[in-house]
Amino acid sequence: MGQKRQFKVWRGDETGGDLTDYEVEVNEGEVVLDIIHRLQATEAPDLACRWNCKAGKCGSCSMEINGMPRLGCMTRMSTFEETETVTVTPLRTFPVIRDLVTDVSFNYEKARETPAFAPPKDLAPGEYRMQQVDVERSQEFRKCIECFLCQNTCHVVRDHDENKKAFSGPRSFIRAAELDMHPLDAREDRKTYAQQHQGLGYCNITKCCTEVCPEHIKITDNAIIPMKERVVDRKYDPLVWLGSKIFRR
Ligand code: SF4
Ligand code: F3S
Ligand code: FES
Numbered sequence: 001m002g003q004k005r006q007f008k009v010w011r012g013d014e015t016g017g018d019l020t021d022y023e024v025e026v027n028e029g030e031v032v033l034d035i036i037h038r039l040q041a042t043e044a045p046d047l048a049c050r051w052n053c054k055a056g057k058c059g060s061c062s063m064e065i066n067g068m069p070r071l072g073c074m075t076r077m078s079t080f081e082e083t084e085t086v087t088v089t090p091l092r093t094f095p096v097i098r099d100l101v102t103d104v105s106f107n108y109e110k111a112r113e114t115p116a117f118a119p120p121k122d123l124a125p126g127e128y129r130m131q132q133v134d135v136e137r138s139q140e141f142r143k144c145i146e147c148f149l150c151q152n153t154c155h156v157v158r159d160h161d162e163n164k165k166a167f168s169g170p171r172s173f174i175r176a177a178e179l180d181m182h183p184l185d186a187r188e189d190r191k192t193y194a195q196q197h198q199g200l201g202y203c204n205i206t207k208c209c210t211e212v213c214p215e216h217i218k219i220t221d222n223a224i225i226p227m228k229e230r231v232v233d234r235k236y237d238p239l240v241w242l243g244s245k246i247f248r249r
Contacts, residue, residue, distance in 0.1 A: 002027035005077070006085040007035060009047065013098045019087065020044075026077050032088065033061055033072035036100070048099035056214055059147035063100050064089045069149040069212045092159070093152040107148050110168040113197070114175055118187035134183050140222060141178040143215040144171065150209035150219060156202045167199035170209035170219045176200075177223035191227045200227060 002025040011020045022043065024035050036049045052058040054073045061072040066080070066087050080086055094102035119128060150170040157163050173194060180190035194200040205228075207220045217223075 001025075002030075003082065005035075005082065007039075008085060008087040009036075009039065009044075009099070010089040011044075011047070011099050012096065014096055017096070017099075019089075028078075030077050031073055032063075032065055032070075032075045032077065032086065035077070035086075036072060036088070048097070048101045050101050057145055059145035062091055062147045062149050062152065064091060064152075069152050071147060071149070071214050074214060091148070091152040093154075093157055094148075104148050106164060107146070107151055107169070107171060110172045110198075111175070113168065114172060114179075115187055115193070117179055117182065117185050119184045120186040123184070128184060130183060134181065137181045138178040140217055141174040143217055144174060145215060146171065147214060149212045149214065153208045153212045154203075155206060155208065156199070163199070163202065167202045168194075168197075170203075170224065172198055173200065173203070173227065174217060174219055174223045177227055180227065194227055200224070203228075 004023050005026045007022045007024055008019040009022060011017050022039060024038055024042075026035060033049075033051055033054060036047065036051075040047050040049070049061070049063075049072070051061040051073060053060070056071055056074040059071075062069065063072050064070070065072070065075050066084075067089075069091065072088075077086075088100065090096050090100045091102045091104075094104050094106060097103050148171060152158065154167075154169055156167050157169060176190045176194045176198060179185045191200075203224055205220055205225065210217070210219045210221070213219060
């Protein structure tokens with residue numbers, strides 16, 4: 001038999017809402033998503049929540065738990081004091097659809113705006129060759145599960161809808177960095193593109209995005225800072241970019 005614990009869950013839609021109090025049974029080993037499921041199975045069958053894998057891999061169950069952006073399925077109830085009220089609210093940066101479900105299409109729009117990978121025209125499929133060191137460099141960024149916790153956390157757009165048009169956010173920056181480090185990507189100068197079209201200059205390296213990433217991707221140190229530094233380099237030496245592409249092939 002579990003223990004009764006106190007919860008506050010935000011209920012509402014795009015017209016507004018409020019925190020609702022619940023007392024829910026908690027068992028050993030459970031995570032916050034288990035509690036949401038218990039609520040749905042008992043007193044709140046219409047509570048809306050997005051989830052899929054319950055294994056920290058689909059990126060669907062992003063929510064704010066006691067004000068911290070987290071995955072519901074990876075946040076153990078044992079993280080909290082037994083007497084603590086656990087407050088669950090939707091991601092703040094994106095428009096609410098209902099209860100804990102937000103409209104994250106901003107992130108997909110920004111992804112679509114990023115020019116796709118394009119190998120050199122003279123290279124036929126099957127002729128692509130990459131050094132293992134180049135594979136490994138971008139491997140970290142491929143771990144992204146698109147939970148958008150980083151996008152939700154970044155102060156440039158959190159509470160600043162007006163910046164969303166010009167700022168693509170940390171998830172887009174790791175994609176830009178990944179393509180920039182790809183020796184066969186010939187389409188764009190990704191760093192200049194990130195600076196001119198993705199709002200890289202808005203980032204002032206607070207590292208909040210890195211802190212909340214459930215995949216522990218070093219977004220700021222390994223993607224954003226190298227891109228910013230090399231934009232500065234390039235101002236003095238335009239051959240740096242060209243050389244980095246030619247010699248890595
Ligand atoms: Fe989530 Fe990390 Fe990907 Fe951002 S970079 S969307 S926090 S997995
Ligand atoms: Fe935002 Fe991350 Fe930069 S939180 S300000 S993108 S370091
Ligand atoms: Fe898939 Fe939480 S349900 S990451």
